Amino acid sequence: MTARDEPGETRPIPVRATGPTVPTVPSRTSKPARRRPPRRWATVLAWTLVATCVVSLGVLGYGYQRSLDSAQAWKALATSTTTELEATRVELDRTSETLTKTKLALDDTRQALDETKGNLNAVAGQYNDASERIRELADEKAKVGDEAGLLATAVAQAARLQDQLDTCVTGLRSLQAYLVDADRADPEALASVVAEVNSGCDEAQSQSRDFQEWLEGR
Amino acid sequence: MARSSLTLAASGAAVTLLFAGCAAVLPISPPSRTTPAPYTVSGVSSAPVITAGSAATATLKGFTAYERAALRIRNITCEGVEVGSGFAVAPRVIVTNRHVVDGAAVLQLQTYDGHDRQVATAGVATFADLAIVRISDDLAATLPLASANPKPGDPITVVGYPGGGELTTSHGHVLRYGADIVGESDEPMIINDAPIAHGSSGSPLVDAAGEVVGVAYAGKPEGPFWAVPVELLRQLIDSPTELGPVPPCG
Numbered sequence: 017m018t019a020r021d022e023p024g025e026t027r028p029i030p031v032r033a034t035g036p037t038v039p040t041v042p043s044r045t046s047k048p049a050r051r052r053p054p055r056r057w058a059t060v061l062a063w064t065l066v067a068t069c070v071v072s073l074g075v076l077g078y079g080y081q082r083s084l085d086s087a088q089a090w091k092a093l094a095t096s097t098t099t100e101l102e103a104t105r106v107e108l109d110r111t112s113e114t115l116t117k118t119k120l121a122l123d124d125t126r127q128a129l130d131e132t133k134g135n136l137n138a139v140a141g142q143y144n145d146a147s148e149r150i151r152e153l154a155d156e157k158a159k160v161g162d163e164a165g166l167l168a169t170a171v172a173q174a175a176r177l178q179d180q181l182d183t184c185v186t187g188l189r190s191l192q193a194y195l196v197d198a199d200r201a202d203p204e205a206l207a208s209v210v211a212e213v214n215s216g217c218d219e220a221q222s223q224s225r226d227f228q229e230w231l232e233g234r
Numbered sequence: 235m236a237r238s239s240l241t242l243a244a245s246g247a248a249v250t251l252l253f254a255g256c257a258a259v260l261p262i263s264p265p266s267r268t269t270p271a272p273y274t275v276s277g278v279s280s281a282p283v284i285t286a287g288s289a290a291t292a293t294l295k296g297f298t299a300y301e302r303a304a305l306r307i308r309n310i311t312c313e314g315v316e317v318g319s320g321f322a323v324a325p326r327v328i329v330t331n332r333h334v335v336d337g338a339a340v341l342q343l344q345t346y347d348g349h350d351r352q353v354a355t356a357g358v359a360t361f362a363d364l365a366i367v368r369i370s371d372d373l374a375a376t377l378p379l380a381s382a383n384p385k386p387g388d389p390i391t392v393v394g395y396p397g398g399g400e401l402t403t404s405h406g407h408v409l410r411y412g413a414d415i416v417g418e419s420d421e422p423m424i425i426n427d428a429p430i431a432h433g434s435s436g437s438p439l440v441d442a443a444g445e446v447v448g449v450a451y452a453g454k455p456e457g458p459f460w461a462v463p464v465e466l467l468r469q470l471i472d473s474p475t476e477l478g479p480v481p482p483c484g
Contacts, residue, residue: 140292154348165315
């Protein structure tokens with residue numbers, strides 16, 4: 017048996033001889049035989065390696081499990097994405113078809129719009145022509161009205177002139193009557209009548225000339 | 235022997251640790267979803283181009299609001315026929331110049347489209363060359379009066395019957411204010427460069443807002459031209475007592 021006294025060193029425990037003594041086997045050396053003590057650092061290293069392996073295996077196992085889960089999640093994501101993409105593509109195809117129809121309808125509408133625009137231009141042209149014609153007709157009517165107004169004025173002036181000429185003729189007739197029996201007439205009164213009649217007739221003649229010139233000027 | 239065992243053990247541990255490290259950097263979870271690239275729509279060759287207002291290419295040359303409110307006034311006097319202009323400020327109220335209606339035996343009004351309107355009454359102002367004619371039937375278009383006189387530089391539009399001809403629109407600006415060229419009023423008058431002629435008397439001066447700012451009444455053949463300011467017109471409209479009878483014919 018051995019007993020620990022010092023680290024890394026053992027020595028035999030003295031045994032009291034109670035019986036016949038057995039000669040000890042001589043060692044190869046002259047020194048007494050001593051067992052080499054096992055190294056403690058090897059033990060510690062072994063345990064450390066074991067612990068490390070156990071921990072690593074645990075981590076690997078955890079990682080493996082996580083990888084399985086991740087793969088499952090990726091697969092699910094890929095499946096759902098594929099489904100969504102397919103649905104989106106179908107929807108886009110529908111939209112494309114709708115857009116195509118809309119474009120055709122828009123082309124039709126544009127064509128109709130062009131036709132309407134042409135019609136509008138034609139109507140606008142007719143409207144402009146009609147407006148211009150109304151403008152011209154209003155002017156023509158105004159001119160006719162002006163002429164009618166002038167004629168009315170001329171008629172009124174002619175009527176006034178007619179009155180003056182009638183007065184002149186009446187005066188001349190009266191003067192003629194006086195002159196037939198001039199011996200019995202008062203010479204001063206006769207001269208006054210002559211002057212009055214002449215004045216009226218001169219005025220009528222003057223008015224007549226003015227009126228004639230006015231008519232010729234028109 | 236012990237050294238080789240130790241080396242082997244260390245290598246095993248290192249490999250184990252390496253695997254364990256790799257396990258830590260594995261793509262554990264899928265990445266977050268991102269918006270897919272825009273899908274290219276086929277079947278539509280080109281996007282239609284719609285130009286705003288492309289349909290409004292037709293130009294209408296009808297009668298403006300100013301023209302619709304304008305009237306041609308024929309004054310048949312004892313000596314002949316005079317032609318002037320006027321405009322409606324109310325459905326039955328026409329504004330023109332005093333000298334347009336002076337000596338009238340008969341007054342005849344004609345609208346922009348040639349319709350005749352029967353005159354009910356007429357009166358003239360004493361303080362400016364203005365007259366008010368009332369008619370028996372309503373007119374469709376009228377012109378609002380501005381609340382204040384125009385300022386020099388303001389653009390104006392004049393609508394009337396120069397020379398007794400077709401309804402005509404001319405444009406110009408207010409130049410300044412000056413004395414009455416005829417000398418019959420003590421009030422300052424608008425002097426402007428919007429061309430008018432004999433027959434334009436009584437035409438409205440309309441500003442950029444479409445409101446009457448004056449009434450044309452005189453001018454030199456080459457310009458400038460004179461107009462009664464709207465404030466005097468307002469004074470006449472607000473005070474009917476300022477109106478007197480039309481001087482008779484002859």
